[in-house]
Amino acid sequence: MKQRFPTVTPLTTERLHQERLQRERERERRGLRVCVYLVRCVCVFTWSGVFVYMVRCDCVYLVRCVCVFTFVCVTCRSCVLNPTCRSCVLDSTYRSCVLDTTCRSCVLDPTCRSCVLDATCRSCVLDPTCRSCVLDPTCRSCVLDPTCRSCVLNPTCRSCVLDSTYRSCVLDTTCRSCVLDPTCRSCVLDATCRSCVLDPTCRSCVLDPTCRSCVLDPTCRSCVLDPTCRSCVLDPTCRSCVLYPTCRSCVLDPTCRSCVLDPTCRSCVLDPTCRSCVLDPTCRSCVLDPTCRSSVLDPTCRSCVLDPTCRSCVLDPTCMSCVLDPTCRSCVLDPTCRSCVLNPTCTSSSLRGSPLYSGKCLAMSDWPSFSTSRSVLLRKRMMDTLRKSLLFTIVSKMFMLSTSRLVLRSSIRTYGRGGEKCLPSA
Incomplete structure (x- = not known):
């Protein structure tokens, strides 16, 4: 038997529309809000011959037409039309913030966790007053969105601690995470960190032995701010003694070699207690x-x-x-x-006979180079020596002469002048 299909006329369509409006008024009278942005189904019949129309929209579940074409209520604005709407809370699968870019459920409802339920949530960007990072410790809005400024909007934000990949100091030049949180290691995680410049009270060099702020930033004064700073030891290229005249790294650290690393170092002049020449055999401060x-x-x-x-x-x-x-x-x-x-x-003169003597000593011969007083003193000594030696010579010669005369006289007495006493008698 051939199946009969109902005839569709404009009157039938109008009647269905009137019935739908009547049902909507009835629901409004009983306090039930109906979504007015429903996608109307253009089909008014099914193959089974049952007429349907969309009246079952509760703004929580998907509205599907039972005809061959299926439509989704993608234009639902229940959270906007009704401030008391809690569809996002009632249904964990609800994604109002995704479906509607103007959604403010996180503002209307402090218990909203849309950012947790949906990884693509950008409520913190859409609403500057969003405090999702405070409400939920596991919030990673700063990672999902590079433009996130939660650390600025909320001073208690600890996203940099919760997430090791966070770069708050890079994204925001006014970041003070290193001050708010002593355990912050942004300077280690990011080589471009300038926390020591932005905040004079930064102690990153103390908290982290591997800190190289003095190298990254020539204006670093960590050695002045912190007496225990050992940047010159950790980094051979450190020039704190040059950048800051009052640096006392050589005194604080016996292993300091600033005088070797920097030929212009004047630590021995700036600090009377400097012992660089003793600590370092290669020190040339006396020459420089x-x-x-x-x-x-x-x-x-x-x-x-x-x-x-x-x-x-x-x-x-x-x-x-x-x-x-x-x-x-x-x-x-x-x-x-x-x-x-x-x-x-x-006693250097006693070295003349040693192999070390070069024979170039001019102390005794280069008279013009001495001062007048010193020359006179040395000449006096030399003259005394000469006088003594001359007197000894004269006395010696006189003694020898007198001895010769005595011998001659004795010989004359014994043998006579012509030797006649030596001849035999007649």
């Missing part, structure tokens, strides 16, 4: 700086022995290296040495 008084400041200084080119005796008239060190060879190492003049007790 004519005002260096290492031999005076430190009685144990052996710069003349450690360095053949040392000229401390020339640079410093008060140098007593030959007295402090019996092994001093300044007179041999330096032909212009005047230690014998500067120090009367100098």
Whole structure:
């Protein structure tokens, strides 16, 4: 038997529309809000001959037409039309924030967890007042969205601690996470971190031994802010002593080698207690700086022995290296040495016979180079020596002459002048 289909007329369509409006009014009268943005089904019959129309929209579940075409209520705005709507809370699968970019469910409902339920949620971006990071410790909005500024909007934000990949200091120049949280390691995670510049109270170099803020930022003053800073030891390229004249890294750290790393280092001048020449045998402070008084400041200084080119005796008239060190060879190492003049007790002259003597000592021959007073003193000594030697010679010769005369007289008495006493008698 041939199946009969109902005839569709404009009157039938109008009647269905009127019935739908009547049902909507009835639901509104009973306090039930109906979504007014429903997608209308253009089909008014099915193959089974049952007429249907969409009246079952509760704004929570999908509205499906039972005809051959299926439609979804994608234009639902229940949360916007009704401020008391809790569809996102009632249904864990609800994605109002995804379906509607203007959704403010997180603002309307403090218990909203749309950002947790949906990884693509951007409520923190859509609404500057969003505090999802505070409500939910597991929030990773800063990771999902590079433009997130939760750390600025909320001072108590600890996203940088919760997520090791967070770069708040890079995304936001006003970030103070290192101050708010002592355990912050943003400077380690990100080589471009400038927390030490943004915040003078930063102690990243203390919290993290691997900190290289002094290298990344030439204006770093960690050595001044923190007396325990050892940046010069951790990083051979550190120039804190040059950047900051009052740096005392050489005093704080016995292993400091600033004078070696930087030829312009003047730590011995800036700090009278500096012992760089003792700590480092290769120190050349006395050569680099004519005002260096290492031999005076430190009685144990052996710069003349450690360095053949040392000229401390020339640079410093008060140098007593030959007295402090019996092994001093300044007179041999330096032909212009005047230690014998500067120090009367100098024993360098006793080295003349040693293999170390170069034969170039001018202390006894280069008279014009001495000062007048010193020349007079030395000449007086020499003249005394000459006088003594001349007197000894004269006395010796006089003794020899007198001895010769006595022998001659004795011979004359014994043998006579012509030797007649030696002849036999007649």
